[in-house]
Amino acid sequence: MEVNNTFGPIDIAISGLRAQGKQMEVISSNVANARTTDAGNGQPYRRLEAVFKTSDDDVGGVSLDRILVDRSEFPRIFDPANPEADEHGYVAMPNVNLPIEMMNLTVATRTYQANAAVLKRYQQMVETTLELLR
């Protein structure tokens, strides 16, 4: 991306907004499936994590690179009454940790706000420049 571009900051801030929107989507999927013991393959839901990338060595916006799965172990809880329980009475639960998701949600919200603030400030800057014409 060109550095000397009037609309550059707008596009970059917008890409940040979009990326954080995606992040929010991933977090909501994790929270919604925090107790999904069967994700279709007989295994509990595996936590997802969004990975972002930028155009290398250049000024530019952020974009979603890929969504990775968390390979950590499933926590096992003792619940003999559950139809999904094994012979010892344990059920494998998704590896979603709600407090962590809440922290990620706060970070995503604040980053979204920061990008919106950049957009707003840039518009104010341009207006300040245009005041010089008067």
Next chain:
Amino acid sequence: MINLNANVNTVLPNINPQIPVSRNGNADAKKLDFDNTIKTIEKCISKVDELQQASDTSMKDLLAGKNEDIISVVSAVAKADMSFKLLVGIRNKLIEAYKQTMNMPL
């Protein structure tokens, strides 16, 4: 762009000697310069118009339910707003210059 150089002698040598140097020829050269300015402004206006149309269509699409991406609407509106403000600033300057010229005591 606008030739504001009041010194006629700097313009005169550029005029082809076969054409008799007249006040008319001089005015033509100046008119061409102003034409260029007008053309540049026309280009600027059409660019601003493009951005306005883009913002309009994205807003219409959002309202019609074709597009659910608010962020792209925000981006289009921000760009259109910014370029339109610049255009208005330039227009105000041009009108001001015109008024100043017309009020010049002769």
